[in-house]
Amino acid sequence: MAMAGLYRRLLPSPPAIDFASSEGKKLFLESIQNGTMEGFYRLISYFQTQSEPAYCGLASLSMVLNALAIDPGRKWKGPWRWFDESMLDCCEPLEKVKARGISFGKLVCLAHCAGAKVEAFRTNESNIDKFRKYVMKCSASDNCHVISSYNRASLKQTGTGHFSPIGGYHAGEDMALILDVARFKYPPHWVPLTLLWEAMDHVDETTRQHRGFMLISRPHRDPGLLYTLSCKHESWINIAKFLMDEVPILLKSEDVKDIHKVLSVVITSLPSNFGEFIKWIAEVRRREDGGQTLSPEEKARLNIKEEVLNQVQETGLFKHVAAFLSNSSCRQLPKSGHEDTLPGIAASVCCQGAEFLGGKSSRPEGYCCRETCVKCLKINGDKPVTLVCGTVVNGDNEQGVDVLVPSSPGRPHCCCSGSSDYIGLHPDGNDVLTALLLSLPSETWAGIKDEKLLQEIHDLVSVENLPTLLQEEVLHLRRQLHILKRCQENKVDEDLGALLS
Numbered sequence: 001m002a003m004a005g006l007y008r009r010l011l012p013s014p015p016a017i018d019f020a021s022s023e024g025k026k027l028f029l030e031s032i033q034n035g036t037m038e039g040f041y042r043l044i045s046y047f048q049t050q051s052e053p054a055y056c057g058l059a060s061l062s063m064v065l066n067a068l069a070i071d072p073g074r075k076w077k078g079p080w081r082w083f084d085e086s087m088l089d090c091c092e093p094l095e096k097v098k099a100r101g102i103s104f105g106k107l108v109c110l111a112h113c114a115g116a117k118v119e120a121f122r123t124n125e126s127n128i129d130k131f132r133k134y135v136m137k138c139s140a141s142d143n144c145h146v147i148s149s150y151n152r153a154s155l156k157q158t159g160t161g162h163f164s165p166i167g168g169y170h171a172g173e174d175m176a177l178i179l180d181v182a183r184f185k186y187p188p189h190w191v192p193l194t195l196l197w198e199a200m201d202h203v204d205e206t207t208r209q210h211r212g213f214m215l216i217s218r219p220h221r222d223p224g225l226l227y228t229l230s231c232k233h234e235s236w237i238n239i240a241k242f243l244m245d246e247v248p249i250l251l252k253s254e255d256v257k258d259i260h261k262v263l264s265v266v267i268t269s270l271p272s273n274f275g276e277f278i279k280w281i282a283e284v285r286r287r288e289d290g291g292q293t294l295s296p297e298e299k300a301r302l303n304i305k306e307e308v309l310n311q312v313q314e315t316g317l318f319k320h321v322a323a324f325l326s327n328s329s330c331r332q333l334p335k336s337g338h339e340d341t342l343p344g345i346a347a348s349v350c351c352q353g354a355e356f357l358g359g360k361s362s363r364p365e366g367y368c369c370r371e372t373c374v375k376c377l378k379i380n381g382d383k384p385v386t387l388v389c390g391t392v393v394n395g396d397n398e399q400g401v402d403v404l405v406p407s408s409p410g411r412p413h414c415c416c417s418g419s420s421d422y423i424g425l426h427p428d429g430n431d432v433l434t435a436l437l438l439s440l441p442s443e444t445w446a447g448i449k450d451e452k453l454l455q456e457i458h459d460l461v462s463v464e465n466l467p468t469l470l471q472e473e474v475l476h477l478r479r480q481l482h483i484l485k486r487c488q489e490n491k492v493d494e495d496l497g498a499l500l501s
Contacts, residue, residue, distance in 0.1 A: 035140050036136060038141055043165055062083040088110050117218065150199035158185075175193060247440065262448070308470055312431045315438070439478045
């Protein structure tokens with residue numbers, strides 16, 4: 001019985017030249033000699049085929065983010081943090097992307113939320129000379145990559161709107177190498193840069209905006225080293241709306257006279273699932289990796305995480321939040337849950353979560369529980385970190401893992417005594433809540449009528465008063481919140497300048 005289907009397409013040549021053809025190989029070798037294929041090596045190392053016909057934008061972006069070695073700050077599968085199309089669900093639900101694709105503006109939004117540095121240009125706001133300059137710059141470096149949004153029809157290819165990264169440039173022939181993520185359809189191919197510009201200079205019928213290109217590079221340091229906003233769950237829409245729209249109105253309507261009342265107004269009104277919105281990023285290493293010595297990279301990440309955590313706990317706002325949450329009348333407040341922070345990685349990290357998320361242990365003997373076991377681990381002979389051993393349950397397979405978190409001052413490094421009678425405690429989330437409040441826009445507090453209190457709040461939440469590491473962490477969270485809000489309002493394609501500001 002015959003089965004209907006499509007097996008690839010014949011690449012229209014001209015205008016394109018197949019990368020694997022003799023002419024394509026010649027262009028490739030000449031470009032290597034001219035130094036305009038440096039970006040190719042990392043891209044080809046992470047080259048992927050889009051898993052859905054409409055996932056060209058998501059595949060292009062995940063490929064570039066992995067090539068830039070940007071940490072997603074969230075799990076892919078098992079204990080691994082890795083960009084995949086399924087991870088890029090912040091600015092548009094995956095089901096919508098699967099059905100209709102994604103717009104240029106929302107792909108820019110996704111790149112920002114993922115922690116990349118992004119410059120985006122529509123063709124009506126740029127010109128071919130600038131485009132050529134950026135293609136040459138990124139082709140001669142592995143620190144930046146260009147993703148092009150173009151109409152296939154201009155290249156005599158089937159289909160309409162498409163995204164793909166540019167893998168290299170041949171200066172003599174003025175040709176760009178398109179690493180087409182729809183490899184089931186067309187192979188990588190060279191095209192005249194002028195023709196690619198014409199293909200980009202089309203209006204997207206959905207947004208009524210011109211297509212264009214984006215320059216994606218790695219920030220000078222990873223943002224979101226300790227915290228990140230998560231929009232994997234639908235709750236982010238309500239929480240983002242509450243934080244950006246409702247909190248300022250609440251503070252205007254309430255007659256607040258002191259910091260305690262301000263915190264009461266905000267915290268007691270938080271949606272019950274706000275803990276799904278902001279996550280802390282722990283480190284995980286598999287037991288079968290062998291040994292208990294951390295690599296220099298692991299050690300560096302943990303040291304920075306520890307410093308960020310210490311800086312959060314040293315802020316005046318943290319002290320107010322901790323005092324407020326320690327009040328007996330606040331015990332029933334919604335907690336910043338950690339249950340989904342490492343789901344399936346360490347079964348239940350209640351002891352580690354209670355200490356780490358709560359900042360400092362309120363019990364001198366520490367926390368422990370049946371599901372986990374906390375032990376000491378030296379960082380190459382230096383300071384100890386907390387090691388939480390757990391079990392990955394994946395079908396019939398169980399694999400041991402270690403969850404590593406920095407040791408906070410005043411907190412015990414070891415809390416195991418072999419007893420099975422310890423009670424798992426859920427964290428208060430003092431430091432997580434502090435980071436979330438610090439990330440709110442400065443205008444959030446403008447409705448407070450008491451000028452003295454307004455000044456006090458300003459001093460507590462001012463980004464300028466924060467140490468550099470924490471300042472960058474908070475600004476990243478604030479950018480994420482801003483972008484998510486614009487996505488929620490469907491405004492990202494209207495004004496890219498506002499998105500990138």
